[in-house]
Amino acid sequence: MRFEGARQDVGLVWGQIRYQNTIFWRTPIAAFFTIVFPLMFLVIFTLVFGNERIDELGITLGQYYAPAMAVFGAVSATYTNITIQTAIVRDEGILKRVRGTPLPAWIYVAGRIASAAYVAAIAAAVMLAVGVAAYGVKIFAVAAPALGVTFLVGVMCFSALGLLVAALTPSSDAAPAIANATLLPLAFISGIFFVSGPSEPALLRAVAGAFPLRPFGLAFRDGFDPIEVAARGGWGGQFHWVELAIMAAWLVAGASLAARFFTWEPRRGDRRPRPRRQAREEV
Amino acid sequence: MTAVVVRGLAKRFGDVEAVRGVDLEVGAGEVFALLGPNGAGKTTTVEILEGHLARSAGEVSVLGFDPETAGRGFRARIGIVLQSTTVEKELTVLEAIEVYGSMYPRRRPAGELVELVGLVEKAKARIKTLSGGQRRRLELALGIVGDPDLLFLDEPTTGFDPSARRQAWGVIGNLTALGKTVLLTTHYMDEAQHLADRVAVIDRGRIVAEGAPDELGGRARAETRITFRLAPGSPPPPSTATDTSGRHMIVTGDVTRSLHELTAWAIGNGIELLDLAVERPSLEDVYLELIGEPAHEV
Numbered sequence: 001m002r003f004e005g006a007r008q009d010v011g012l013v014w015g016q017i018r019y020q021n022t023i024f025w026r027t028p029i030a031a032f033f034t035i036v037f038p039l040m041f042l043v044i045f046t047l048v049f050g051n052e053r054i055d056e057l058g059i060t061l062g063q064y065y066a067p068a069m070a071v072f073g074a075v076s077a078t079y080t081n082i083t084i085q086t087a088i089v090r091d092e093g094i095l096k097r098v099r100g101t102p103l104p105a106w107i108y109v110a111g112r113i114a115s116a117a118y119v120a121a122i123a124a125a126v127m128l129a130v131g132v133a134a135y136g137v138k139i140f141a142v143a144a145p146a147l148g149v150t151f152l153v154g155v156m157c158f159s160a161l162g163l164l165v166a167a168l169t170p171s172s173d174a175a176p177a178i179a180n181a182t183l184l185p186l187a188f189i190s191g192i193f194f195v196s197g198p199s200e201p202a203l204l205r206a207v208a209g210a211f212p213l214r215p216f217g218l219a220f221r222d223g224f225d226p227i228e229v230a231a232r233g234g235w236g237g238q239f240h241w242v243e244l245a246i247m248a249a250w251l252v253a254g255a256s257l258a259a260r261f262f263t264w265e266p267r268r269g270d271r272r273p274r275p276r277r278q279a280r281e282e283v
Numbered sequence: 284m285t286a287v288v289v290r291g292l293a294k295r296f297g298d299v300e301a302v303r304g305v306d307l308e309v310g311a312g313e314v315f316a317l318l319g320p321n322g323a324g325k326t327t328t329v330e331i332l333e334g335h336l337a338r339s340a341g342e343v344s345v346l347g348f349d350p351e352t353a354g355r356g357f358r359a360r361i362g363i364v365l366q367s368t369t370v371e372k373e374l375t376v377l378e379a380i381e382v383y384g385s386m387y388p389r390r391r392p393a394g395e396l397v398e399l400v401g402l403v404e405k406a407k408a409r410i411k412t413l414s415g416g417q418r419r420r421l422e423l424a425l426g427i428v429g430d431p432d433l434l435f436l437d438e439p440t441t442g443f444d445p446s447a448r449r450q451a452w453g454v455i456g457n458l459t460a461l462g463k464t465v466l467l468t469t470h471y472m473d474e475a476q477h478l479a480d481r482v483a484v485i486d487r488g489r490i491v492a493e494g495a496p497d498e499l500g501g502r503a504r505a506e507t508r509i510t511f512r513l514a515p516g517s518p519p520p521p522s523t524a525t526d527t528s529g530r531h532m533i534v535t536g537d538v539t540r541s542l543h544e545l546t547a548w549a550i551g552n553g554i555e556l557l558d559l560a561v562e563r564p565s566l567e568d569v570y571l572e573l574i575g576e577p578a579h580e581v
Contacts, residue, residue: 012385019374019382026373093368100333100363101429102355103386265335266367 009107016103016111017118024119030081035123038073041193042066042127051135056197059225062135064195066127067224071217072192073123074151075158078116080179082162086112087175090166091266099264113159120155143223146238150223154216157247160254161212167261183213190214191221212250215243284311286433286464287332292341293488294327301327303488305341309481311432314465316479318472320574324488325468326366329437332466333363346433359388362431364422366438372411376402376421379410380428387429396424400454416447423454427463434458436467440474452477472566486574499569508564509533509541512557520548530558 024030042065051062089095098108131137165182169175187193189204190213196205208214219240222228232238287309294302302324309315317325330336331343334350334357343350348357370379377393384390397406400420405413413421419439426434439455440448455478459465469475475482476496483493492499510532513519523531535541538561549556 015382015385019378022378023371023373089371093365094371096335096365097363097368097370097383097425098386100335100358100361100365101383101386102359102388104355 009104012103012107013110013114016107017114020111020115021118024081024115030085034073034076034081034119035126038069038076038123038127039130041072042069042130046135054195054197056199057195057225058227060135060137062131062137063224063226064221066131066135066137067221068192068217070124070127071154071213071220072187073127074120074155075183075187075213075216077120077123078113078155079158079162079165080176080183081119082112082116082159083165083169083179084172084175086163086166087169087172090263091172093266095264096266105264109163113156113163116159116162117152117155121151124151137224138226140223140226140229142235143229143238145235146240147220147223150216150219150240150244153244153247153251154212154220157212157216157251157254160251160258163262164254164258167258167263171267186211186213191217209246212247215240215246219243285309286311286313286346287315287466288342288344289328289332290342292328292331292343293339294324294331294336295339301488302331302338305485305488305490307483307490309464309466311464312462314459314467314478314480316475316482317466317468317485318470318475318482318570319468319485320470323470323485323574325470325485326437328485329435329466329468333361333435334358359429360432362426362429362434364426364434364436364439366441368422370410370418370421370425373409375407375409376413377406379421380424383425384428389430390428391430396428399427399457400424401450414447416443416450419443419447419451420454423451423458427458427461431463433464433466436465438468438470440469440471448474472570476566484570484573491573492569496566499566506534506536507538507561509535509538509545509559509561511545511559514555514557517554518552520545 042062045065046061049061051060053060054064057064086095095108099105128137128139132139162179165178166175169178186208189208190196190211191200191208192213196214196218205214222232222240223238229238285308287307289305289307292302292305292307293300305324305328307315307317307328317328319325327336331338332345332350334353337351345353346357346360350357371382374382376397380393380396384393393406397403400423402417402420402424405417410418410421423436423439426436436455440451443451452474455465455467459478465478467474467478479496481494482496482499483490484499485491510530512530519525519531523533525531533541533545542561545556548554
């Protein structure tokens with residue numbers, strides 16, 4: 001009986017992923033910003049600067065930016081999309097309707113995260129495939145296990161933060177601005193848009209390093225850096241434990257605060273007085 | 284069998300007492316309307332029964348569950364059509380029915396649902412292409428996709444034009460014909476009269492009257508009014524009252540006799556009775572009186 005229930009829940013999660021995916025691919029603006037936008041950066045950077053060797057790092061521009069844009073696409077797919085979409089479905093009353101069905105809350109949230117993670121994987125795969133095909137980006141099998149774990153932890157971390165920021169967003173109108181205003185400055189100082197190398201100021205490095213984007217980008221890029229991969233030896237040595245720990249800390253903090261502040265109740269178009277304190281009690 | 288039992292329900296939002304001691308009972312298979320003006324506490328009451336809101340005080344039993352603590356098993360047996368929501372507009376009508384249907388252990392076939400709510404032609408259309416009335420009908424379909432024992436309809440036709448309301452009423456009539464218990468809120472008297480077996484009037488967080496639409500507020504026993512005007516200069520008949528606009532009125536419990544006496548008097552004196560009307564107080568009159576609004580001038 002319990003097994004039967006668990007199997008049904010897995011089916012429900014699968015159904016939720018499919019349904020979230022359907023909606024994602026039918027929202028051209030989201031698909032554009034998640035996949036085409038980072039791809040455009042990759043193409044523009046290599047066009048403007050040429051796919052030359054970066055002296056400071058000893059690798060080509062493509063070898064640097066393909067994984068950097070893979071991370072940026074993955075973060076757009078999770079953090080940006082989850083923030084915006086969750087705020088919208090909340091304010092449209094869709095979350096409230098779901099809350100009134102027998103679907104357990106965790107299945108809805110799991111479906112949303114898994115769908116975002118799937119889109120993130122597609123975005124990353126597109127960047128890397130274009131990198132390999134157009135810019136001669138090299139892939140190192142020995143780094144694959146570490147890259148997989150880094151990607152998974154990064155995607156979970158930014159999904160949790162997306163849910164948290166959505167929960168803190170006063171209205172869905174403000175959600176895109178809030179998502180971009182938090183992500184883009186961080187991307188500029190985290191080695192996503194600008195090459196992060198030894199000449200980077202120590203203070204900037206320390207500040208950016210406390211947030212999860214720089215660790216995500218660094219750990220992921222290093223798996224494509226021939227010098228770094230060689231220096232780290234076997235597959236076990238490829239894991240960036242410090243960076244993983246920072247992302248995991250943000251994941252745990254983000255998830256627990258999101259659970260605390262998440263509401264199913266619209267914040268707009270609701271005509272009755274409803275203090276926020278009340279809405280929170282309902283979680 | 285009783286579907287809903289509510290005793291002494293109260294709900295406070297900060298300093299605002301939205302619901303102040305509501306008692307309700309809704310029988311299984313009954314269509315029950317909670318009628319009241321905006322801000323009377325209708326939606327708050329219904330959302331407590333749905334499990335969306337926690338109550339401040341009182342006892343609530345819905346299908347034998349306490350909605351505040353009930354889980355999946357409870358929500359599998361109720362259907363909710365909220366007041367102001369939308370459906371994912373990128374989905375088609377059939378996809379939305381499929382997605383929401385998959386959440387329930389028991390479900391009604393999609394084909395039957397689109398027929399029931401009159402969306403057969405729109406079944407494969409994206410929801411964003413639907414009109415407001417069509418979307419609301421889709422929401423009605425989603426409310427019963429899980430074949431619920433009890434359906435909550437929160438102001439199902441607010442903001443509709445008259446023809447869309449007629450259509451929605453037809454759909455709700457179809458639902459009630461399935462034998463479902465329905466608890467609806469509305470601020471339209473005619474909606475309550477048209478759809479409900481029983482009506483409770485709620486005002487300022489309290490139930491002020493309850494009964495069948497025809498009997499509400501002692502309407503069945505209420506006295507009938509005979510009203511008419513006279514040509515200028517005519518002497519008024521004995522035992523009539525006159526209102527400010529010059530209309531004469533006879534309030535009577537025996538319409539046949541009063542009318543006979545009145546017309547006999549008029550014919551005997553050669554007087555014409557202008558705009559002669561016989562009327563029982565409408566549900567609207569009763570309602571306005573109950574909620575303390577000035578009734579229409581006679």
